[in-house]
Amino acid sequence: MTNDPYVSRRSAKLATMVRQDPVVYSTWSERSPLTLEQVTSYERDGFLVLKGIFSPDEVAGLRTEAARLEAGSQELEAETTITEPGSGAIRSVFRIHKQNSVFARLVADARLSKVAEFLLGDDVYIHQSRLNLKQGFHGEDFYWHSDFETWHVEDGMPRMRALSMSVLLTENTPLNGPTMFIPGSHKIYVSCVGETPDDHYKQSLKKQEYGVPDEESLSQLAKDGIAMPTGPAGTVVIFECNTMHGSNSNITPYPRWNGFFVFNAVSNKLRAPFGPAKPRPEIIAARSAVETIVPVAGPLFQAAA
């Protein structure tokens, strides 16, 4: 892998490198699914917040479905559910878009998928999907990380041509530990120290320990500030695969639920991992079970007769 521009976890030496890939892969026009201002902001900051994308009825429908699943559903594959350390409550359901028709419809929704196609300049598929149902009181923090660093090293994603969308199902406020982003950090690649052990993902889903950027690089990246987007349920937060992000814990009674979807360009499908020999399982990083998304227009739910 001598040509790998994004080497990480290969040595005890820290390094930061300049991004080698575009951020926005399409040229804006009047017919683009985002405004020019939105595209410019995403290109500069590495994230974008879209409020009011889904109607209150659509949000209510998504929440009802999420609550039904959270109450304990026999229809979910056991290995796709992650429980909160301590309480045992369901915290995440992986591959939700393959297990549930409501969330399958959501990821295909043109208001999401057309935006992903535009920003990535390609057809897209879902690299990872999750329903996050973090409860209040004991929501743990999640340390700073670039998703791409992990996806590259552990999953074999070749280039920075992927993005995540978080569809908020509960309100994000400064109180309940929402995701924070370091604006502009997507233009720098921070390689991490050390090697990745096999089966690392089993721990890392609960608590990140490898692939951790160093404090000096983080301080440097954050010298102009850190953003903490907030918004009501129905807000969509889009962020670039290399944007440094993390979250503080949440001791408030307020839960944090969202649907979380990683769109990858079909031209950027996974190869052999750049780090450990054994790739992570399909539920975390789609490798063979890959379907190009066909965008679906119109409301998420059919109106009752």
Place this chain on the structure above:
Amino acid sequence: MTNDPYVSRRSAKLATMVRQDPVVYSTWSERSPLTLEQVTSYERDGFLVLKGIFSPDEVAGLRTEAARLEAGSQELEAETTITEPGSGAIRSVFRIHKQNSVFARLVADARLSKVAEFLLGDDVYIHQSRLNLKQGFHGEDFYWHSDFETWHVEDGMPRMRALSMSVLLTENTPLNGPTMFIPGSHKIYVSCVGETPDDHYKQSLKKQEYGVPDEESLSQLAKDGIAMPTGPAGTVVIFECNTMHGSNSNITPYPRWNGFFVFNAVSNKLRAPFGPAKPRPEIIAARSAVETIVPVAGPLFQAAA
């Protein structure tokens, strides 16, 4: 202790009780050190934020002294310093007002001590003082608690006639895990389940495990919202001894430093603890080494000649 109105940690049964004590012990007049609006707000919410109390020069002087101590000072008694789990960095210095002339002057400052005397309707002394030097990146969360519950059970503080003042030495923003308060919670006493082990304080300073209120009571208290006061260095946050408060973790690079001082009414001095037989040490809860504060007017630092 059959007459104790604030029994806690005595049974496996939860209970919430109505506060039996005043919140503000003086009657407001034109000569009071707070405005009527400020007193009304403190009485209703259980906390009050005072911005711009200390001048930029005073703040700079306090920070310089704090930084000097943080760098490692031989003049501090070893048992008064608490280090961060993991990194070993100094996180708190207890009894700072007895070990350092700058902080001794700060607690006596009329802008603090006169306000404490007014709200508590009595002469006052320092029950506990701390210099908190929480660093960024790994600042841990602190779960919801009423200070009075602990001071009553573990220290033998008879009644709710004490308050805390936090003098911010760094900016508090929504990002760096500032203290959150549940407005109005000071009017309810939430007793906690279970008994207190001896020497509990050794753990509880790092991670609270006993004296923890239940989630149902917290949800009920917080049904009208949670406050997260923010402000620049030099801001003073005052909160009543029974106000439920806590903080999320802080993964940002931004530190959170403050001087933290608990003023107690001299008529409310400690008795034997209501819980465990063995009281906590003097550095955490002043019992014999108690001096009535004599307020000092004027700037914290003498101007250079």
